Amino acid sequence: MLPVPMARTLGAVLALALFGPKTIAQEQPAATSKPAVAGTLAPAAKTLRYHLQVRLQEDGRTIDGTCRLTWRNPTEQATSELRFHVYNNAWADWNSVWLRQARMFESQPRRPRAWGETTLHRVRLIESGATEGKTQGEEDPEDAGQELPWHYLAQPPAPGPGPGGPMDRTVAQLTLPQPVAGGDRITVEWEFTTVMPPAFRRSGSDGRGGYLHAVQWYPKLGVFEVPEGGGPAHWNCLPYHYLTEFYADFADFQVELTLPERYLGKVGATGSLLSDPERQADGGWLHRFSATNVHDFAWTADPDFLVFQRSFQARDHRDQTEEEKVAKALGKHPSEVVPGSTQMILLLQPEHREYRERYFHAMAKTIYYYGLWYGPYPYETITLVDPASDARATGGMEYPRLVTGGVYKGNPERWLQPEGITVHEVGHQFWYGMVANDEFHHAWLDEGFNSYSTHRVLDKAWPPQRQTYDVWEHRRYGRRPAPAPAFAGNDARSFLSLESLPWPAVDPWLPSGQLALRHHGSLEVFLAELPFLTYYPEVERHAFYGLRSSFDFHWNDPLAKPSYQVLGWEMRTVNGYRRPALMLESLARLMGEEAWIRTLRDFYQSWRFGHPRPADFAQTLQIHGEGLGLRASHEAFLPLDWSSLWNQLYFENAGLDFAVKRLLNQPSVTDAKKIDGFADPETGPWDVTVEVIRLGDFRAPVQVEILWQDGQREWHLWDGQTNWWRFHQENSPRRVQQVIVDPQRQWLLDRNWLNNSLRDRPERKRSRATGLRTLLWAQQIVHYFGGLG
Ligand SMILES: [Zn+2]
Incomplete structure (x- = not known):
């Protein structure tokens, strides 16, 4: 996800006032999403299979049904329990670890508009043993039925009143009558009811029976694995923490989803739609989805969605220089590294129709560049969801094959929203979706790699729009904030513009500015948009330099600190995103582009559909950095x-x-x-x-x-x-x-x-320019705060 929710900035309001909303193009959306082609991926490593049969009730937020799963113990060690994430219970009451931590981390904790909850009614053992055949297809009814004992796992520490403290219900532990030996299988089936909350922190609905974003909605198996550093296999299945996201094994999913009629054809999911929806006796519509080699299954529905589909074709997005560079680094012909096609689906809110092309363009650029650098996107579809305006808390998130964007009306193109959020979330298909690290402990392995990659794409696909002109033998840079009459060179207008300060005189140009202002960009946007007097100083503009604002923080936790245990949200932002992105770009510059391309590609290819750990990256670095x-x-x-x-x-x-x-x-x-x-x-x-x-x-x-x-x-x-x-x-x-x-x-x-630099003698011209610039900045800042009113 993105480190902070997108917020409408003052600058955005200002710009809207200055420019007005863009003209909305008239085009009819596609009627319904057509079934995608059959899967091209091999099934997951036969470790995990889900079969979910569920129904969304009329209220648009209650989902009930069954979740049957077959798990093969991938380790050499037996286990007599299974552990499940039941993360929707983070919104069930104030006792959840998530909400307790939110009250600790946030000075004014947000509260859900209403509770959401998952109720696990019962779980039955369907089958267990060494043979695979029995679990294929329908089981013999005589085998089915034994109900298994289970309970929610108390989470230490559990301070607070009452025996045992407040009870978190986000991890369920199921006890098995017989241990599952290494390599053996077990099939169990949960009956459950999930009520999604009104949109809150990544998940939920609009609360009015319209938009629904169903995530963490079914009991999801944890990961049974050998811990880092070795030792006996254990269940890696932590409760939902305030500072973390998710971790699960790759699986194949079959999902039969019946929805009220109003949602017909207005559904997006991790999987591919296998056939046209079928009408049920009670008037609901059954949608059958399947997905292979994914570690989660999310879906979304909204009667208001405009549904658009488009095929991604690399030929529409060629970057010859980059293709040749990658091909050379890998010793291949450029035609061998160009990514193949895939189907892009966009589920758009009607009021955001103006962004259709920009969303598609950003999706395509991401699939192109990530595919070129790391390896082609292998799934049949990628779905981008534009969340409803009253469910923005579900925006800016990634799930396998389905991501959410988010945008406000009237953004000019140069703000790169929704482009930035789209590149980041679609990019997560590679870092998170396929290279699937444990986000509890090492959030940086996906967020850091993905932030790095996002900034690379932004740099390649949307080079800064700037004007360069010479006045009195000085090169000046600026971004024209509003249409202005053209002047001949060397004109007096530039006297009022801000001369570029060549590095090393300035960095960053708000060295210890309020991070919040920098982060939301309102001040920068304000300066950029202030007409006529100000030209935004494009000082060595590079997408990565903005990340250096993280130096405003004291980096008190090392990168190795488990993500769920860092100091707070700001530290998570630094350690999860900015610091590792700066680190990766530093490593790239130290190694040189060709060796770096090989390093990242090798790491990606080696760990695609796997769970890498930090030491695995260190090893890849060592191999490719040799000499x-x-x-x-x-x-x-x-x-x-x-x-x-x-x-x-x-x-x-x-x-x-x-x-x-x-x-x-x-x-x-x-x-x-x-x-x-x-x-x-x-x-x-x-x-x-x-x-x-x-x-x-x-x-x-x-x-x-x-x-x-x-x-x-x-x-x-x-x-x-x-x-x-x-x-x-x-x-x-x-x-x-x-x-x-x-x-x-x-x-x-x-x-x-x-x-980092020192001159023999001061440069007078530069100090004059600095003086002028300081004066103008002071003026603008007064103007800015005056405008806050
Ligand atoms: Zn992210």
Whole structure:
């Protein structure tokens, strides 16, 4: 999901006032979604099969029926229990772990509009044993029937009144009469009723019998596995925590879903529709879905949906440069890496019809680029759901083959909403959907990889729209906020615009600004939209640089800290998304694009339909990073020590901050006998000293660029193991004009780029420009807060 719910920003309101809503194109939606082609994937590893037969009641939020599942114990160890997630019970009362934690984490805890709840009526043993045949098809009725004991698992810690404390009901434990040995199977069947809450935190309905987003709606088996670091297999099945998402095994699903007539043809699901819906005796409509190799099954329905379908074809989205780069890195022909087609389904709210093309475009770009980089999207369909306006809490979420977007009316194209949310959620099909890590413990393995990939796509598919023009020999950048008359170059208008400050003078341009403002973008949007006076300073605009706002936080938890145990939501945002995305982009820049492409592709391909752990990525990194390192101007080479880097990146909480400490051009001694026997400070020669220091504890190699007076640039290397590095040269015929540590910005993890460079002499032109800019910013900020009223 996205780290924060999308919020309508002040800037959005302002822009709406300035620009008005876009003209809505008139087009009739498709009548109904047609059945997709038969599955092209092999069935899941025969570990898990679900067969759900359920009915949605007239109220549009009560689902009841049966959930039959066949599980094969994939370990070598027997177990005499099964554990299930019953996460809809997080909304059943204030005793749930989720709501208790919400009250702890949020100063003003949100509350559901009404409770939701899953009631497990009973569970029967259908069959167990070593043979597979018996569980295929209908079982012999005589075999069926034995009711099994089960209970909700008390969750430590359970503080509070009463014996045993408040009772969470999000994990059910079922006791088996006979243990299931390694490799053996068991089939059980639950009878259950789920009442979805009015939309709250990822799941629910609009509460009025319309839109429904059914997630975590059935008893879902936990994962029986060997723990990280080895030991006997155990059930990894934690309760629903405030800071975490989900973890389950890959399975094949058969879902028979009967819905009230108003939902006919207005349904989206993880699976493919197998046939046309069938009318039932009671007037309901039966929809049959199947899905292979997915680890969850979500569905959604809304009588108001506009249903659109479109085939994704790579040929409509070719990026020749990127294709050639990937093909070269993999030693393939470009035609071998171009992703194949798939069916895109868009379920759109009528009031958001204006976004149809933008949603489709963003879906297609994601399927194209992720497919190109990592491997083709293998399922027949991908469904994107635009949540109802009164159920926005279900937006910005990912489920296998089905994701939710979310958008407000009137967003101009350059805001990239709904594009950003769409790329992120569709991208989760790869990181989460297929490479399916344990999100309780390692949220960064999907969110971090996906944030990294999202930003790469945004950079490729929507390069910043900026204008460049020269005025008085200064290059200026800006994004024209409103149509303005065209001027010839070198005109007075630019005097009022903001001149670009070339790095290293500014970073980020709100260094310690209010994160909330940065995050929601309202201030940036405000500045960008303020007409005529302001040109948004496009200072080395790069999608990743926005992630550096996470340096506003103290990173108090190492990346290795289990996600459900980090300090709070902000730390989850940093450790789940931004920090790992910055880390991955840093690694990419250190390794070079080709080796990096191989690294990520290998990791993806190796763990597709599997559950990787952090050590698996570390190992992939080690393999592909072997022999790579940093280069200097003069043949020097410094190999990268991947295990040291990994330890610091993952286990330690060390901060990385390189800085230039000193740049000194000292007139050399020309007469050693004279007290002031120095060279002319203007003509030299000089004794030159450059000092670079490490302010953080993170020890890493880095390049240092020395720019000489005559324009020559030299790259030196520092291994970063000691606290400082010095370059000293006596009787130099030229001065050092500028020093930059990490000139290629390989280390996006460097907490402060402001101290990465030092000049010999201040640049007057730049300081004048800074003064002017500061004045204008001050004016705009006063304007901004004045407008808050
Ligand atoms: Zn996400």
